[in-house]
Amino acid sequence: MSEMLLEVRGVTKRFGGFTALDGVDLVVRPGERLGLIGPNGSGKSTLVNCICGALRNEEGVIRFEGRDIGAQPTHRRTRLGVARSFQIPKPFVSMSVLDNLRIPLLYAARQHEKLATDRVADEAMRILRQVGLADKAHARSSGLTQVDMRKLELARAMAAKPKLLISDEAMAGLSASEVDDILALLSRLKQQGVAVIMIEHVMRAVMKFSDRVAVLVTGRKIADGDPQSVVANTEVIKAYLGEQ
Amino acid sequence: MSNRAFATVAFAIALAIAAASQLIANEFFFSAAYTVLLYVILATAWNILGGYTGYVNFGSAAFFAIGAYTTVALFYAFKAPLIVTIPAGTAVAGLAGLGLGYLTLRLRGVFFAIASLALAVVLFTFVVNWDFVGGARGAYVMQPSEVPFGLKRYIHLLFAIEVLMAAAALVIARAIETSTFGRGLAAIRDDELAAESAGVPTLKLKIISATVSGALMGMAGTTFPYYLSYIEPSSAFSLSYAVNSIAMPLIGGMMSWMGPLIGAVLLGTVQQLVQVTISSAWNLLIVGVLLVLFVTLAPNGIMGWVEAWRRRRNS
Numbered sequence: 324m325s326e327m328l329l330e331v332r333g334v335t336k337r338f339g340g341f342t343a344l345d346g347v348d349l350v351v352r353p354g355e356r357l358g359l360i361g362p363n364g365s366g367k368s369t370l371v372n373c374i375c376g377a378l379r380n381e382e383g384v385i386r387f388e389g390r391d392i393g394a395q396p397t398h399r400r401t402r403l404g405v406a407r408s409f410q411i412p413k414p415f416v417s418m419s420v421l422d423n424l425r426i427p428l429l430y431a432a433r434q435h436e437k438l439a440t441d442r443v444a445d446e447a448m449r450i451l452r453q454v455g456l457a458d459k460a461h462a463r464s465s466g467l468t469q470v471d472m473r474k475l476e477l478a479r480a481m482a483a484k485p486k487l488l489i490s491d492e493a494m495a496g497l498s499a500s501e502v503d504d505i506l507a508l509l510s511r512l513k514q515q516g517v518a519v520i521m522i523e524h525v526m527r528a529v530m531k532f533s534d535r536v537a538v539l540v541t542g543r544k545i546a547d548g549d550p551q552s553v554v555a556n557t558e559v560i561k562a563y564l565g566e567q
Numbered sequence: 568m569s570n571r572a573f574a575t576v577a578f579a580i581a582l583a584i585a586a587a588s589q590l591i592a593n594e595f596f597f598s599a600a601y602t603v604l605l606y607v608i609l610a611t612a613w614n615i616l617g618g619y620t621g622y623v624n625f626g627s628a629a630f631f632a633i634g635a636y637t638t639v640a641l642f643y644a645f646k647a648p649l650i651v652t653i654p655a656g657t658a659v660a661g662l663a664g665l666g667l668g669y670l671t672l673r674l675r676g677v678f679f680a681i682a683s684l685a686l687a688v689v690l691f692t693f694v695v696n697w698d699f700v701g702g703a704r705g706a707y708v709m710q711p712s713e714v715p716f717g718l719k720r721y722i723h724l725l726f727a728i729e730v731l732m733a734a735a736a737l738v739i740a741r742a743i744e745t746s747t748f749g750r751g752l753a754a755i756r757d758d759e760l761a762a763e764s765a766g767v768p769t770l771k772l773k774i775i776s777a778t779v780s781g782a783l784m785g786m787a788g789t790t791f792p793y794y795l796s797y798i799e800p801s802s803a804f805s806l807s808y809a810v811n812s813i814a815m816p817l818i819g820g821m822m823s824w825m826g827p828l829i830g831a832v833l834l835g836t837v838q839q840l841v842q843v844t845i846s847s848a849w850n851l852l853i854v855g856v857l858l859v860l861f862v863t864l865a866p867n868g869i870m871g872w873v874e875a876w877r878r879r880r881n882s
Contacts, residue, residue, distance in 0.1 A: 377760060401766040409764075415757035417822070426754045429747045431766025440747070483766055 327386070328353045328518050329374070329405075329487055334383030336369055336542075343369045344380065345542040351487060351518050356509075358533030358550065359522045362562060366542040367522045368410060371489050375407050376400045387487070401431045406485035408476035410492045410522075414464035420475060421447050421460040424482040431483035447482065454478045454508055470501045477508060481517075488512060489520045494528055502528055530554070538562070570745070574738045581734035585727035589718070595843070597722045601794060603835035604729040605787050609808060610815035610827035611736040612783030615743060617813065618821030620776045621756030622671055623680045627812040629687035630781045632694065632803040633660040634788025639700045639798060642708050649728070653789045660785020661778050663690075668777030672770060675759075684809075691804045705799025708792035725790050736783050740824040743779070752776055784812075807851060811835075814854050818861045820870025829869050 329351040336344040344366045351357050361367050372378040374385060376397035385393045392400050406427070415423050424447035432438060438446060451457045454474045459467065464475060473493045480488050490509060494502045506528050509519055523529050529536060529550070536553040538546040540562040546553045553559060568576075588597070609627055616622050637656035641647035647655075667683060674682050695703045710721040718724050743749045751772045754762035763769045792798045811834065819830025834857065838850045865872040 375764060377764075396768075396770075397760075397763040398766050398768045401764055407764055409761065413758040413761035415754050415761065417753060417757050422750070425750060426762065426767060427765040430751060430768075479761075479765060 326352060328355070328388060329520075330384075330386040330389075331370075331374065332384045332386075334370070334373055334380045334385065336366075336373055336378060336380045343542050344373065346383070347539070347542070347544050349537060349544065349547075351520060353486065353518055354513060354516050355518050356513060356532055356534045357518075357520045358529040358536040359520055359539065360524070360526075360529055360536060361539035364541075365539040367539055368491060369542075370539065371407060371491055371520075371522065374400075374489065375405055398430070401427070401483050401485070404484075404486035405489070406431070406480040406483040406487070407489040408473070408480045408491055408493055410495070412469075412472035412476050414467070414472060414475055414479075416463075416465040418464060419461050420456055420464050420467070421451065423464050423475060423479055424450055427479055427483035450478050450482050453481075453511065455504070470497055470504070473497065473505060474508070477505070481512070485517060487518045487520065489522070491522050492524065493521075494523055494525045506532060526554075570738070570742045573741055577734040577738050578731065581730045585730050588726060589723070594720070594722070597720075597726045598794075599836075599839040601722065601726050601729055602839060603832060604726070604733045605791070606811055606815060606831040606835040607733040607828055608729070608736045608787035609784055609812040610819070610831040611733075611740045611824065612780050612787070613812040614816040614821055614824075614827045615740055615783070616776050616780035618816050618826070619743065619749060619752040619756065620773060622773065622777070623676075623813065624667070624683045624777075624780070625680050625809050625813070626667070626683035626685075626687040627784055628804045628806065628808040629683075629690045630660045630663060630784035631788040631791070631808050632690065632800070633663055633781075634785030635791040635798055635803050636694055636700055636788075637785070638789045638792050639706045639708060642792070643699060643706070648711075649790065649793070653728075653786065656789035657782045657786040660788070661782030663785070664778040664781020665774060667781060668774030671773045671777065687804060687809065691800055694800045694803070701799070703800060705797055706792065707797050710793050710796055721793065725794055728790055729787075732786055736786075737824055737828060739779065739783065740827075743776075744824055748772065748775070807854075810851065810854060811838075814858050816868070818857060818868055820868030820872075822867070823870055826868050826870045833869075 327350050331347060331349040333346045333348065334344055335346055347370060359367055369378065373380045376395060384391060387403055387405060392403065415426065425443055428443045428446055448457060448460060451460050454477060456471060456474055456478060459471065467475060477490065477493060493505050502525055509521060509532060512519055521532055533550050535548065536550045537544055538553060538559050545558045545562065546556045609631065613624060613627055616624050634656035637659045638652040641652045641655055667686065670682050671679060700706050714721050714724055751767045754765065754767050755769050755772060759769055815830035815834050816827040818834060820826030837853060841849050841853060
């Protein structure tokens with residue numbers, strides 16, 4: 324199974340008597356683009372939190388590049404190459420946009436690639452240019468607009484130099500052209516060989532972006548395959564639209 | 568300025584102040600300045616955990632008292648001189664800071680603040696019941712009759728030590744602020760989960776921050792038993808240490824090493840002046856009024872206000 328980048332096997336997460344995830348299996352290959360969809364409360368964010376280490380799963384195994392990372396704290400997983408953006412942006416508000424990127428560059432990226440301390444600012448600028456925030460590099464991160472906040476979230480995840488980037492609803496509530504902005508940004512990561520899990524409700528984006536789509540409903544994975552066949556799946560239609 | 572250059576300048580200024588003070592004949596100056604410097608150290612130390620890392624410690628008095636009582640215990644046990652008790656008290660308080668750091672694993676915000684206050688209460692009770700260091704009666708620590716370095720009185724030596732300690736605390740605080748470690752602390756203060764997700768080992772950084780903060784507070788306390796030659800638990804654990812070490816960074820500004828320095832010199836001096844001109848009971852009232860004023864008018868302290876003014880002028 325060494326060709327798998329991420330391998331989630333039988334992951335179960337309970338909150339008291341409520342089972343948020345029930346034996347979920349999920350794999351991501353290197354450089355793959357996976358769309359993860361499901362109605363609200365289906366366990367998508369819980370799954371992300373388990374993969375990243377913000378929550379601990381009670382059962383199941385999470386392997387990254389063949390290594391069991393289930394017991395590792397979040398910062399170790401980030402250093403190994405799992406980065407995420409947050410659904411509700413969490414910028415470091417006391418810092419400038421540029422300084423926001425310094426943190427993952429200093430603490431995560433430097434763990435696996437040589438980066439001299441005086442090159443950190445240049446590298447941060449390079450990433451900011453990629454996401455289109457270069458002109459706001461020295462602005463306070465707390466004053467950004469919603470779409471810029473989302474871009475900063477992604478930029479900060481990218482600055483950790485991950486092998487797998489998990490984008491948690493980076494497009495919710497954005498306009499059509501803003502969605503295209505973010506989509507272009509995520510697509511560019513593919514060229515750099517970064518695998519992406521995109522959690523999204525914007526179906527247009529999911530269909531356009533994904534190599535493969537997985538569907539979570541009430542903590543179980545009910546479908547996993549190429550995008551066209553997944554949206555035609557009767558169980559998926561039932562979960563989203565109800566029975567006819 | 569590099570850390571080394573800053574340290575050189577800071578210690579040079581400290582030595583110059585200590586030497587120049589020999590020209591001052593007024594003995595009250597030394598006892599007042601000693602107290603102000605003590606607050607410079609406490610405020611700077613508090614700010615490492617409170618301002619840089621965002622964990623409000625209400626137990627500053629406990630760390631201060633740990634330093635003071637380490638001196639007392641070692642003095643009673645071995646007649647240990649200051650040169651031994653200063654590093655010892657700093658180390659013991661650092662260990663207590665390490666313990667406080669582990670509390671951050673489970674406690675945030677107001678819960679952490681309450682736990683740190685509880686730590687002070689527990690230690691107070693412990694010292695009150697520890698007969699070896701005098702318990703509730705207090706302990707006498709006589710100033711040696713011979714004063715080294717040709718200084719006239721022992722308070723001059725204590726003042727000189729305190730100036731050097733304050734310089735050391737400022738050098739450490741500034742070095743942290745401009746380092747990768749300091750950036751990590753700021754990330755923790757802004758959002759702990761986001762910091763962890765960006766690869767910051769939050770627990771490790773918080774523990775180091777709490778340890779350094781506690782150690783410096785303890786260091787400030789080590790000379791205190793000699794200051795009055797007498798120490799008892801309720802003065803060593805006085806609430807005014809806890810309140811002042813929070814109020815001073817808040818008034819000066821919590822984002823940089825200069826804030827606690829300015830806050831402590833300002834508030835500390837005002838308190839000393841009020842104490843001799845009006846009454847000592849007014850001290851905490853003044854702190855309270857100033858706090859209310861600053862929180863409403865300049866929530867980022869004097870440094871924050873200056874920075875905002877500078878930005879307005881530039882744009």
